[in-house]
Amino acid sequence: MERVQISTKKLDLYYGSAHVLKDVTFDIYEKTVTAFIGPSGCGKSSYIRCINRMNDFIPSARVEGEIVIDGQNIYGPNVDVIDLRRNVGMVFQKPNPFPMSVYDNVAYGPRLHGVRGKEELDGIVKRSLMGAALWDEVKDKLSSPGTGLSGGQQQRLCIARAIATEPEILLMDEPTSALDPMSTARIEELIRDLKQSYTVVIVTHNMQQAARISDRTAFFLLGDLVEYDSTPKMFTSPEDKRTEDYITGRFG
C-alpha cells in the first residue's frame, strides 16, 4: 500500500491578482517519481515552488489551502521553513553550482544545518556524490571548482548538493532541458535510482521523458490540475480530451 508523502488540498496560488493555481487537490506518493506536464505558464513550476515555499520570496504571492507533508500542513503556523527546505531539495533547469569547490558545494547544506566534523562531512560528501553517480569522476578533484565541470556533471553536482541534507523529497524543475542527450540519459537513469530513497517530483516539457521515468503524471493547464493518473494510463488512454490533445501535440 503506497504511503502519501505530499497531500495537496484545495490549493490556490495568486501572484497579485493573477490566479496561478486553482483549487488543486491531489496526493503524491512516497518514493515514486511524479512528472508534471503542461504548456508554458500552466502553473506546474509555480506548484513545485509551493512545496518548498520558494514562493515566499515573491512579495505578491499568496497561498490558500494546504500542502500536508508527513502529517503537517507546511503553510500552517509555527512551521520551520528552514527545516522544510532541508527536507525538500531542489534542482533547477540550468545547473547552478556555487562558485566554490566540488566538496564545498556538497558540504554547504550540511554545514548550514550545523554539521562541523570533518570526518562526518567527508562521509556526507562521498555518499552524496555517489548517490548522484558523480563520485568516480570527481573523487580525485574534490577541491577543484564546481563550475569547471561539464554541464551534465554540474547538474549531477547540483543533485548531490540537494541530497546532501538527506531530504525526503526532491523537486526537479526541467533538470535535463539544458543538457545534451547523453547527459540527459544519465540523469534519467539517476532519477530511476533516486526514487529508491527519495520522493521525486519532476517538471518536464518532454513528454517522452515523463513517459520514460515517471510512475504518475499530472497534467496542468491554465492553473487547473486537469488530470492525474498512472503514467502508462495517461499516455495511452487519458480520460480528459484536453490531456489527449496536449499529449498528441494538438496544442502546447
Place this chain on the structure above:
Amino acid sequence: MEGINTRKRLEADLAELKRMVLRLGKMSEEAVVKAVWALKHQDAKVAQIVLDKDDDIDALTGALDSACMHFTARYQPLGEDLRTVTSVMHMAVDLERIGDYGGNIAKVAIALADTELIKPLIDIPRMVEVLSVMMDRTLFAFDIGDEDAAREIFAKDDELDDLEKQIMRELLILMMEDPKRIEQASQLLNVARTLERAGDHMTNVAERVLYILTGKTVKASEFRRPKER
C-alpha cells in the same frame, strides 16, 4: 508553427496507415469471397487467381508493418495515436490470416473442381456472406471511428458459429450414410471451420477498433451469446 506542422504530418502519415489497413482488409475479404465462389461453382481458374494474389496480401502486410515501425520511430506517438498504430499492427496479422484462409479454401476448390459435390453448397456461401458483412462493418467502423458499428459484429460471429454447427451436423449425416463421402465431407468441414476462424479474427479486429476509440480493452464475449457448457 513547427508543432502544428508536425501534427499535420503525423495525421497525414496516420491516414496512410489507415488506408493500407483498409486495402489489406478488402484484399483479404475478396480472397475468401472469391475462393468460396470458386468452390461452389467448381471453377479452378478463379481459385488459382486467389492463390496467385496471396503474395500481394503478404507484401502489403509487410509494408504495413514497416510503415508502423517508421511511424513509431518518427513520432513516438501517445494517446489515441499510440493506440492506433499498435492496434494497426495487430489488425494486420488478423487480416493477413484471413487472406491465407482464402488461399486454403481455394486449394480445396481446385481439389474438388472436377468431382461431383456430395451436396449443393448453400450454407458455406451463407457463412461467407456473414463474414463479408462482418469485415465490411468492422473496416467501416475503423475508417470513420464508429463504436456502435464495431460492437454489432460480435453478434454476427454467433451467426457464423451456428452455421458451422449446422454444416457439421449435415455433413456428419452424409458421412454416416456413405463412407465414400468422408474425404470430401472432411474437406468441406475444414472450409466451414476456416470461415468460422476467420470470424474470430474479425472479432479480434473489432476489439482493436473499440480499444482505439475508447481506450478500454473490450472482450467480444461481453457482447456475445454465453458459451454452452
